[in-house]
Amino acid sequence: MTDRTLRSKRRQVGALCWILADEDQIQFLLVTSRDTGRWVTPKGNRMKGLADAEAAAEEAMEEAGATGLLSSEPIGTFTYDKRLSGKARRLTAVDVYAIHVTHLFDRWPEAHERERRWFSRMDAIEAVDEPELKRLIAGFAP
Structure with missing residues (x-):
């Protein structure tokens, strides 16, 4: 996929939240989507006034209650069909930033939704x- 093709799509930011668990095995924090209940990374629209990495960190907090050490550059991009109002769909590209989770909150903004x-x-x-x-998950290395 060319850069031009990616620019023509809707853009979002996402967070690949991870920790090193027992025996140095990486684990990933996923959340359910609100509309379909499928497992996804926290993600959302770019935010005015925030760098994309900061917006990804905000999505991780809102959707998963996770904070941590944030990569300043995206680790990659994935695309998906975003469901819009009604039955419409739009191809959306998500720039993904890694977050080494250092804290999980017991309460977070979307806890009742995901x-x-x-x-x-x-x-x-x-x-x-x-x-x-x-x-991206298969190839991720901290």
Whole structure:
């Protein structure tokens, strides 16, 4: 996919939240989407006045109650069909920033709307639907 193609799509930012668990195994924090209940990374629209990395961190806090050490550059991009009002869909590109989670809040803004769960790398790859996101998770190295 060319840069020009990506620019022609709707753009969002997302957070790949991770920790090192027992035996130095990476785990990923995923949340359920509000509309379909599928497992996804926290993501959302770019925010005026915030750098994209900061907006990704804000999405991680709002959707998953997670904060931590944020990468300043995206680790990759994935695309998905965003459901708009009615039955319309729009191809959306998500620039993903890694967040090494240092704190999870018991209460967070969207706790009543989403489930959050830690996944092993293999389970996270299986849980998400988007092929490009599967590849990002598979290839992620802190």
